[in-house]
Amino acid sequence: MKEKKKIILTGDRPTGNLHVGHYAGSLKRRVELQNSGEFDQIYIMIADAQALTDNADNPSKIRDYIMEVTLDYLSVGIDPEKSIIFVQSHVAELTELSFYYMNLVTVSRLQRNPTVKSEIQMRNFETSIPVGFFTYPISQAADITAFHATTVPVGEDQAPMIEQTREIVHKFNSVYGPVLTEPQILLPDNAACLRLPGTDGKAKMSKSLGNCIYLAEPEEEVRKKVMSMFTDPGHIRVQDPGKLEGNTVFTYLDAFCNQGHFAEYLPEYANLDELKAHYQRGGLGDVKVKKFLNCVMQEELAPIRRRRAEYEKDMDHVYEILRRGSQTAKETAAATLGEVKHAMKIDYFQDASFLEEQKGKYAQQS
Numbered sequence: 001m002k003e004k005k006k007i008i009l010t011g012d013r014p015t016g017n018l019h020v021g022h023y024a025g026s027l028k029r030r031v032e033l034q035n036s037g038e039f040d041q042i043y044i045m046i047a048d049a050q051a052l053t054d055n056a057d058n059p060s061k062i063r064d065y066i067m068e069v070t071l072d073y074l075s076v077g078i079d080p081e082k083s084i085i086f087v088q089s090h091v092a093e094l095t096e097l098s099f100y101y102m103n104l105v106t107v108s109r110l111q112r113n114p115t116v117k118s119e120i121q122m123r124n125f126e127t128s129i130p131v132g133f134f135t136y137p138i139s140q141a142a143d144i145t146a147f148h149a150t151t152v153p154v155g156e157d158q159a160p161m162i163e164q165t166r167e168i169v170h171k172f173n174s175v176y177g178p179v180l181t182e183p184q185i186l187l188p189d190n191a192a193c194l195r196l197p198g199t200d201g202k203a204k205m206s207k208s209l210g211n212c213i214y215l216a217e218p219e220e221e222v223r224k225k226v227m228s229m230f231t232d233p234g235h236i237r238v239q240d241p242g243k244l245e246g247n248t249v250f251t252y253l254d255a256f257c258n259q260g261h262f263a264e265y266l267p268e269y270a271n272l273d274e275l276k277a278h279y280q281r282g283g284l285g286d287v288k289v290k291k292f293l294n295c296v297m298q299e300e301l302a303p304i305r306r307r308r309a310e311y312e313k314d315m316d317h318v319y320e321i322l323r324r325g326s327q328t329a330k331e332t333a334a335a336t337l338g339e340v341k342h343a344m345k346i347d348y349f350q351d352a353s354f355l356e357e358q359k360g361k362y363a364q365q366s
Contacts, residue, residue: 009149011045014065018072019212021196021205024255025155025188031077042083043147049089053132054123070322072215075308080321086329093333097142104171105138113137115160141165146333148181176343201230201248215304226294231286238285249289257296265295
């Protein structure tokens with residue numbers, strides 16, 4: 001029996017530069033998965049069509065960030081020889097798949113999707129929801145199934161979306177036959193990376209809230225943001241005991257620091273547990289902890305900045321990576337669409353038996 005390929009599909013909306021929340025939550029893991037050798041194919045999608053569902057009146061916003069996101073991908077270590085980077089809107093087959101899947105999902109089911117509900121509330125769409133935005137779980141199912149993805153690495157907030165995809169796959173396969181592949185979700189293995197808070201302590205790092213540290217930002221800008229980070233508002237004096245819960249600085253340290261960082265930048269502590277214990281009992285100031293975090297973040301971001309600077313020197317090459325990847329993705333999605341239409345018996349001009357059936361039917365009548 002032929003072994004099923006292991007395939008990843010993941011991506012981001014091009015509504016701004018990617019930030020360290022994206023990096024901790026998915027980008028770093030994508031590079032690890034890409035280099036693990038465990039997967040046969042990796043597709044990374046720039047979801048511009050999905051971004052237009054709530055930016056239809058401002059398409060230039062999306063256009064402006066297509067290449068920026070591509071540079072972010074390449075700068076973190078996404079290798080175009082190992083991973084296929086593509087633009088969603090270039091693959092028209094995804095739209096056709098979405099249309100067919102719409103018949104397999106009810107309005108009430110979409111309304112119950114927790115991710116959709118929270119996104120609608122966040123964008124104040126309660127009274128006037130664009131249909132495209134409302135149905136984007138179906139579009140996402142098309143994106144995943146078009147490439148027969150077996151694995152989808154996402155944050156925990158996207159779990160309801162993957163579950164909806166699995167429901168669509170099950171429904172389609174039950175009605176039309178075993179064509180689509182049911183994906184599995186892959187969550188970050190570091191709990192601190194599940195959803196990195198904003199620098200202001202808000203629950204989510206968001207471009208609109210202005211609380212992000214961007215991958216493309218220069219060293220000095222990152223330092224300023226780290227030094228102004230939200231900590232424990234009750235930790236006023238150095239000798240005061242400090243709280244870790246809700247303390248953004250320690251959340252970032254959980255996500256990014258390792259043993260080597262202490263040896264290099266803070267040798268008086270053996271590890272993060274010792275640093276936390278000192279902060280909790282008092283006698284450790286926020287400035288010292290922030291300076292340590294800044295060192296950690298700068299070490300993490302320095303190679304990303306260097307790679308980006310190299311790619312920026314040859315934008316023709318970056319453009320070609322994106323164009324070639326989009327063409328490859330289109331060919332793959334077209335093959336899946338062909339399988340879907342055949343299973344649904346609507347491939348009239350590719351199925352030679354269709355004409356023979358019709359001729360036979362009319363021959364019997366005459």
